[in-house]
Amino acid sequence: MSSSKKHIAIITGVLFLITASVNLEMPLFRIYTENEHFGVGMVGFAFASYIGGLLPTALLFGGLSDKIGKKKVLIIALLLSTLSVLIISLYPNLYVLFVSRVLVGCAVALSIATGSSFLSDLFTTHKATKSSNIVALSTALGFGSGALFTGIYLAYYTTLVPLTYWVVLVASVVWLLISMTLPESKFDAKKKMIKLPLFPKGALKYNISVALFWAATGVVISIIPTQISKFDLGGWSGLSLFLINGTGALFLPIAKRFSVRHCMTISYILLPIGFTSLTYGSLNGYLPFVLAGCAIVGMVAYGFGYFGTLKGVSELNPKEKPRVVSGYLLYGYLGFGVPSIVLGLSSESFGIENSLLSYLSFTIAVIGVLLFYHFKKETSAAVKL
Numbered sequence: 266m267s268s269s270k271k272h273i274a275i276i277t278g279v280l281f282l283i284t285a286s287v288n289l290e291m292p293l294f295r296i297y298t299e300n301e302h303f304g305v306g307m308v309g310f311a312f313a314s315y316i317g318g319l320l321p322t323a324l325l326f327g328g329l330s331d332k333i334g335k336k337k338v339l340i341i342a343l344l345l346s347t348l349s350v351l352i353i354s355l356y357p358n359l360y361v362l363f364v365s366r367v368l369v370g371c372a373v374a375l376s377i378a379t380g381s382s383f384l385s386d387l388f389t390t391h392k393a394t395k396s397s398n399i400v401a402l403s404t405a406l407g408f409g410s411g412a413l414f415t416g417i418y419l420a421y422y423t424t425l426v427p428l429t430y431w432v433v434l435v436a437s438v439v440w441l442l443i444s445m446t447l448p449e450s451k452f453d454a455k456k457k458m459i460k461l462p463l464f465p466k467g468a469l470k471y472n473i474s475v476a477l478f479w480a481a482t483g484v485v486i487s488i489i490p491t492q493i494s495k496f497d498l499g500g501w502s503g504l505s506l507f508l509i510n511g512t513g514a515l516f517l518p519i520a521k522r523f524s525v526r527h528c529m530t531i532s533y534i535l536l537p538i539g540f541t542s543l544t545y546g547s548l549n550g551y552l553p554f555v556l557a558g559c560a561i562v563g564m565v566a567y568g569f570g571y572f573g574t575l576k577g578v579s580e581l582n583p584k585e586k587p588r589v590v591s592g593y594l595l596y597g598y599l600g601f602g603v604p605s606i607v608l609g610l611s612s613e614s615f616g617i618e619n620s621l622l623s624y625l626s627f628t629i630a631v632i633g634v635l636l637f638y639h640f641k642k643e644t645s646a647a648v649k650l
Contacts (some may be wrong), residue, residue: 284407309609316602320372393542410509462592476600496550513567528573
């Protein structure tokens with residue numbers, strides 16, 4: 266293996282291990298919460314604490330790799346995710362879960378943009394395409410596989426510290442040592458570390474859309490496991506998440522063959538269908554509807570919708586693309602976390618079933634507005650022609 270391919274493999278492994286750490290504990294969220302005598306509302310807070318680490322890190326340290334070098338940033342990120350797994354393995358409780366998820370949120374914020382840029386430096390042709398494909402695949406598999414394998418293990422062994430924690434922990438430590446062999450990139454200590462997000466004209470529709478798409482995945486992680494556990498289906502929560510990420514990774518290359526407009530049209534139609542199937546299945550204990558809904562949501566959140574919104578917003582101001590994408594991700598991650606907290610709190614007052622039905626109605630209403638403006642603009646363009 267050439268040195269370049271070796272370095273690409275190392276960076277890919279770093280991204281996979283960090284993202285695998287994110288949802289590693291997901292099948293145990295409810296158990297940790299119940300052990301401390303809290304309700305489903307606290308599950309939403311535990312899930313969203315990840316965003317509490319990710320967003321400030323992304324905003325305050327967006328330029329860190331330019332200032333100290335990409336290798337150092339990736340190693341710091343892997344150290345943080347390794348520490349997050351270590352502490353939850355030693356102290357498996359709700360309070361440590363909060364700290365663990367804040368740490369891994371910081372790790373994700375530091376690693377994905379840096380890893381993508383690092384990979385791009387190592388390729389000689391089609392740099393952006395090849396690096397984005399590797400990042401999309403490694404992170405999609407990482408986000409889903411941690412929860413999947415933990416869920417499978419828990420189906421056979423009841424424990425607060427499943428074997429998957431130790432496997433990821435040992436692998437992370439080994440990979441830290443391997444990552445030391447990466448070459449250092451160019452950096453300039455005089456460069457600014459803070460890169461404030463930018464919201465150009467026309468970005469709002471893409472930003473709101475990605476927030477809505479990612480919110481559906483946040484609900485699957487934070488609320489659905491508690492609901493389907495009422496039907497003894499809690500062991501399937503890991504597969505549900507894996508389906509979202511895996512389906513997204515599968516359809517992302519297909520989405521790239523479509524225009525931004527067509528991707529958005531497909532996403533606006535599919536999201537209500539997927540979320541309706543997911544809600545119906547979880548309310549009635551019909552596993553096929555839950556899994557089908559997760560797969561359809563994944564097609565949107567990390568496939569057609571992700572590509573369409575990201576490409577659309579990136580084209581608005583190519584010269585300031587990093588800052589525009591930063592603003593886009595700000596909306597996306599707020600969408601990912603905030604609805605989970607709101608649904609968790611409302612579930613304690615009105616029940617999970619009523620909360621899910623209310624959020625489904627909200628999703629359909631917002632999609633209706635987005636579709637109206639989407640096709641209105643298309644009709645106006647056709648009239649001008």
